[in-house]
Amino acid sequence: MSAGTGAGRGLVLDGTVHRGSFELALRMEAGPGEVVGVLGPNGAGKSTLLRAVAGLELLSSGTLAVAGRVWQDGTTALRPEERAAGVVFQDYRLFPHLDVLDNVAFAARAAGVRRSEARDGAAGWLSRLGLHDLARRRPAQLSGGQAQRVALARALAREPDVLLLDEPMAALDAGARLEVRGFLRTHLADFGGPVVLVTHDPLEAMVLADRLVVVEGGRLVQQGTPAEVARRPASTYVARLMGLNLWSGRLGHDGRVELDRGGSLALATDATPGRVLVALRPSAISVHTGRPGGPDGPGASPRNQWSGRLASLERLADRVRLQVEGRPGALVDVTAAAVAELGLVEGREVWLTAKATEVEAYPESRPAPLAPG
Numbered sequence: 401m402s403a404g405t406g407a408g409r410g411l412v413l414d415g416t417v418h419r420g421s422f423e424l425a426l427r428m429e430a431g432p433g434e435v436v437g438v439l440g441p442n443g444a445g446k447s448t449l450l451r452a453v454a455g456l457e458l459l460s461s462g463t464l465a466v467a468g469r470v471w472q473d474g475t476t477a478l479r480p481e482e483r484a485a486g487v488v489f490q491d492y493r494l495f496p497h498l499d500v501l502d503n504v505a506f507a508a509r510a511a512g513v514r515r516s517e518a519r520d521g522a523a524g525w526l527s528r529l530g531l532h533d534l535a536r537r538r539p540a541q542l543s544g545g546q547a548q549r550v551a552l553a554r555a556l557a558r559e560p561d562v563l564l565l566d567e568p569m570a571a572l573d574a575g576a577r578l579e580v581r582g583f584l585r586t587h588l589a590d591f592g593g594p595v596v597l598v599t600h601d602p603l604e605a606m607v608l609a610d611r612l613v614v615v616e617g618g619r620l621v622q623q624g625t626p627a628e629v630a631r632r633p634a635s636t637y638v639a640r641l642m643g644l645n646l647w648s649g650r651l652g653h654d655g656r657v658e659l660d661r662g663g664s665l666a667l668a669t670d671a672t673p674g675r676v677l678v679a680l681r682p683s684a685i686s687v688h689t690g691r692p693g694g695p696d697g698p699g700a701s702p703r704n705q706w707s708g709r710l711a712s713l714e715r716l717a718d719r720v721r722l723q724v725e726g727r728p729g730a731l732v733d734v735t736a737a738a739v740a741e742l743g744l745v746e747g748r749e750v751w752l753t754a755k756a757t758e759v760e761a762y763p764e765s766r767p768a769p770l771a772p773g
């Protein structure tokens with residue numbers, strides 16, 4: 401889906417929301433058919449953003465419009481029930497006393513549609529989503545994955561102008577998460593309106609979102625396609641999330657970046673001298689237990705090498721992540737075999753090397769303004 405196009409028919413939020421002493425100040429758009437993933441650390445304001453769209457919090461200033469209709473501005477504030485928003489929460493929030501069919505029929509019933517007609521409509525949604533076998537079950541008889549699929553059916557059955565998903569997979573175990581992720585991927589693509597998906601999980605964001613918006617401390621710090629954000633993270637939080645090393649520094653005319661927190665790295669590419677962020681994949685760094693090439697070795701080694709102390713080892717799915725203190729400190733990924741062969745233990749002095757071609761540098765800048773809708 402194209403970013404930013406036709407946002408007039410999508411969602412446009414430009415304003416501030418206050419909750420106690422916290423302020424969210426944001427401009428964001430989600431075009432029709434576009435899935436925007438909102439990422440951010442705890443307390444960043446992600447839920448506040450969704451609540452403001454749903455009408456559970458009011459904007460202190462600014463405007464919110466969805467599908468060409470103003471939901472809030474200086475003079476208007478639609479009540480939550482007047483907003484055509486389909487919301488899916490992490491804890492499903494199905495009505496426990498109603499079976500699945502009546503849960504999905506609920507919005508139509510609340511809008512005054514006759515019971516038989518509302519149930520026919522709900523049955524249609526359940527069939528479309530492959531959930532008709534669950535129609536007669538009560539929420540207590542559903543697994544977490546099933547409950548969350550029903551919650552999506554209920555949200556879609558409202559025929560909303562925007563879908564709001566608040567950490568929809570956070571309460572699920574790994575198996576159900578995979579299942580629901582596939583389900584969302586299929587059915588979000590069929591929904592023609594804007595989707596705002598709040599998540600902590602970078603994989604979920606990568607798989608489901610067309611565009612990412614990163615919020616920290618109530619402010620937008622970065623937005624872009626998942627690939628852009630992963631390649632050039634704008635903050636340490638994003639870099640960690642994407643599993644990258646990120647340092648800030650100053651690039652000189654000699655092609656070396658002097659890092660703010662010590663050390664320097666050589667680049668292979670031409671970048672404009674000045675303030676930069678430097679990203680390096682943990683798997684692009686090699687570990688050695690002695691100085692590469694020996695103390696007086698020939699210059700055959702890669703252009704970046706530095707020493708450090710192994711602070712910790714963490715087993716990941718298919719590798720081991722090392723945290724090395726040094727100048728610069730770095731995350732390094734190696735195989736379990738390498739850990740054994742090199743005798744890597746906490747506290748050990750190591751040498752790190754990285755090819756200059758692996759070092760990605762880009763200007764340290766404020767997020768680019770949104771393209772006009």
Ligand SMILES: Nc1ncnc2c1ncn2[C@@H]1O[C@H](COP(=O)(O)OP(=O)(O)OP(=O)(O)O)[C@@H](O)[C@H]1O
Nearest residue numbers: 419420421422440441442443444445446447448449
């Ligand atoms: N009812 C409230 N009254 C006052 N402040 C609140 C209230 N609820 C949340 N806050 C504050 O608003 C800020 C943003 O909270 P919010 O829940 O939007 O963050 P979040 O990004 O969704 O975090 P999390 O990932 O932990 O859910 C936090 O600093 C929080 O302390």
